[in-house]
Amino acid sequence: MIVILEYNSGIPGVLKNALDWASRPRESSVISRKLVGLIGATPGGLGPVYAQMQIRHILKTMHVPVLPFQKVLISQVHEKIDSNQKVLTDKRTKRYLQSYLPQFINWIDRSLVLD
Numbered sequence: 001m002i003v004i005l006e007y008n009s010g011i012p013g014v015l016k017n018a019l020d021w022a023s024r025p026r027e028s029s030v031i032s033r034k035l036v037g038l039i040g041a042t043p044g045g046l047g048p049v050y051a052q053m054q055i056r057h058i059l060k061t062m063h064v065p066v067l068p069f070q071k072v073l074i075s076q077v078h079e080k081i082d083s084n085q086k087v088l089t090d091k092r093t094k095r096y097l098q099s100y101l102p103q104f105i106n107w108i109d110r111s112l113v114l115d
C-alpha cells in the first residue's frame, strides 16, 4: 500500500527518489511486480488527483500493478481527522476505506503475477 499526498500537482520529490532507488537494478528490483493499492489525501478540494495520475504512470513503467478499479482520493483531509488524537473522524471516509481494503486484499488473492 502506498499512501500519498500532493506537492504542486505531483508526487513529492522524496517519494519519487525512493521509487527510483527501489526500481534498480531493473532485473532484481525489490518493487517490480509487487501489487499496490493507492490511498491519497490532501487538504485541497480535489484530493491528490494529479499525484495519483502521476504515480500510476511511474509505477506502470516500473512493472508495478496498481488496483485498477477503485481510487481513494481524500480531499479536505484536515476536516476529516482529529489531529490531536491522530484518528480519522469522518464517517463517510471511514466507510470508504473499510470497503477499499477488502477489495485490495481480494485482488491480491486473485492475482497471478508471473516472474
Ligand SMILES: Cc1cc2nc3c(=O)[nH]c(=O)nc-3n(C[C@H](O)[C@H](O)[C@H](O)COP(=O)(O)O)c2cc1C
Pocket: 005, 006, 007, 008, 009, 010, 041, 042, 043, 044, 045, 047, 048
Ligand atoms: C510545496 C507544497 C506544495 C503543495 N501542493 C499541493 C497541491 O498541489 N495540492 C494539494 O492538494 N496540496 C498541496 N500541498 C499540501 C500537501 O499535500 C500536504 O497536505 C501538506 O503539505 C501537509 O503535509 P506535510 O506536512 O508533509 O508537508 C502542498 C504542500 C507543499 C509544502
